Amino acid sequence: MSSYFDYFCQNIENETREKSTQNVDRILGTCYSMCPEDEVKLREAERLVHLLEVWGSERRLVKSYSRSAADSNMAVPHLLRPYSVLANTVQYLLLDVTRRVDVPESIMYDFVNDRLRAVRQDITIQRLIPTQCVCLLEPMIRFYVYYGYVLSAHPLKDYDPVLNKKYLLECLKWYLTCCDSIAKEKGNIDELSGFFSGLELNIRESKSKLVNDQALVESLYILCNLDDLHPLYRYLKMTKDLKRQEKLELSYEIAIANLQGNYVKVCRLSEKLCPLLYCALCTYLPTLQRRALNVTCHAYNNKRLTVPSTALVRWLCFTTERDANTVCSHYGLKVNGDAVQFDRSEFKTDAHLHIPVIRNIRKKFDVSLIDIFTYETSK
Amino acid sequence: MSATGSLNQYIQLIERMYRTSQGNFLSRLLSLRDEHVGNRNLRSSDIATLVEGNCVAPLDEIVISHLLCVKSLYLRDYMEAFEHQSACVACVVKLLQNQKEVNWGLPVMYTVCLDLRLVAQKAEATYLQSNGKILEKAAESLLACFRVCAADNRSSDADTKRLGMLTLVNQLLKVYFRINKLHLCKPLIRAIDSSPFKDQFPLAQQITYRYFVGRKAMFDSDYRSADDYLSFAFHNCHKQSIKNKRLILTYLVPVKMLLGFMPSIQLLQKYDLMQFWDLVSAVKKGDLRGIDQVMEEHESFFISAGIYLIVEKLKITAYRNLFRKVYLAENSHQIEIASFQAALQLMGHDDVDADETQCIVANLIYDGKIKGYISYQHKKVVVSKQNAFPPLSSLY
Known part of the structure; x- marks a missing residue:
């Protein structure tokens, strides 16, 4: 007990000391490429280069995630990427890597997810300021929301919805x-929206660049947690x-x-949602x-x-009558042609969640993948 | 204690209380809310050197940090005062730890802990940018006390420091509710609920405890237990504590309403909670537009009390009451969906259609608030011949 208390006292002391010296001991990364030299050498030698890091004859390695262990010192400046590099990395991962069609989507998701975790780790170690954090996190949130829906019908071995939700919540x-x-x-929240609209990642001068849309993220926080009152x-x-x-x-x-x-x-209201919010709601749809x-x-x-299946299609956003019938029979209900017979004793409450066929979000809204990661709701 | 006398007299008094194990007197001598705080002799410029060597071992540190805290308070330096009071609590923790098999020191702990929270609140209000950090630190100190108490399981039941747990938990609950960290309450609640002394704690502490646990249950949508906890608090709260009773009712009234018990106008008038009256009459009438108006009018009250979402849920009760009126007016066991739809539109849901009306009825049937079934083909609701709308209070 007393040893714990000493530890606690020391913590308080350290904290007050920190405050007085104000961020002097903040680590600043000096690695100006997406992957530190050491890791490039190691991974090349050990043949650990990911397929998605190979672009024809060129190799573009991105720092991979590694758990912090007690004996390893991760706070080494030349292994850490400063904000501008991190921003470029996120942009590269979301706007370039996701467009690769030569690997299955689930593999691409695993790869990008791993590299994004490494980015978050760099943010944490360097303790970037909030205004920089939000710009890096917002695109990640889009990524987890979009692929959370697109991959939701994949088998558990390829994609784990629980982990995705965990990362999504962490970022949110x-x-x-x-x-x-x-x-x-700022002391004045009203200024926030104006402040944010001027904050864009001006890294590339091309037309597609990552943005920061607070209203979108706040909306996602609500729609990704519909069973929770806290949002x-x-x-x-x-x-x-x-x-x-x-x-x-x-x-x-x-x-x-x-x-x-x-x-x-x-x-009915879901029809008015923008692509990403629609993704979030569709992920929840099977539960609903x-x-x-x-x-x-x-x-x-x-x-x-x-009750005719057409009514169910209308009420519950089923894509087709057949879709509605499949789901009903999955939960143990009798389907007679184009109508469902509701008998409460038949309903299987213990049946696992039926995930219907994923609808094509991009086609529905007629947007490209880049648009998904860059559109702004205010415009 | 006296507001005059020299520093030495004060120290001697403290030592005597300590030697004779008089926890209550000692606690007053170390309180920030006692007369001795006004004594100028205790605010000398160099307290540490004057006390040191002049006072027995575990007490000297406590006295020094206490008097330094008093001094800082007079200088209006609340941050500094908070640091000193934290040190004071830390010393009391050490003192308690070394007092085996006895618990007469508990009142001292209660006093310094309560003072710590009050000073932290004051500092928080002065340094707005701290954003809950000071209170969080205070909670850490309180937790250190809590651990000492909770770990004392060798002493006999009468002398165990575990009897002090509830007072500390209440202090912590107050902090956590203030900084909006309700998830941290869970382990504390578990510790109290599994304690063998659960029903032996002082009544006043039990009331405070149940008030907070009831509120937490309400936030977690567990209305039955919220009702139990808050009702206990309300019925046992001293009848002259109007302010506290009003606080309890702020949460108990909406919870009771959800469970089907409407408050009387006399009660609401007595406790100055008339914000609820318009709501009660709107819900009774099934007046959806009225509910929206009440919500708009008292928005800030409902939001700051954290009951806005409960009011949203009361709309379901309003639907039930509205449909019951339709049923009574139609005087039939088969009611057209269109009649319900018309009633909804009349009461303010202008854009509702047959599908949504059926959905609302379906939910009421599912919850057991209407007994019957819907026939999609005939566009009718067929209700039970007996007790088609059972009283809400019978459902929970």
């Missing part, structure tokens, strides 16, 4: 905390300016409809459908009467 919460501290520093508490405490942003208002409305079990309204079918089983419970 980090991002939002940064926003809060920026707002605190809603957060929304309620926002400033009027932010609250009134169209996307954010819509997301809140959807979350409230979901809270009240109003699946018809949720599905299962719950809604359980509700309808009780409400339309009858041995003779049926």
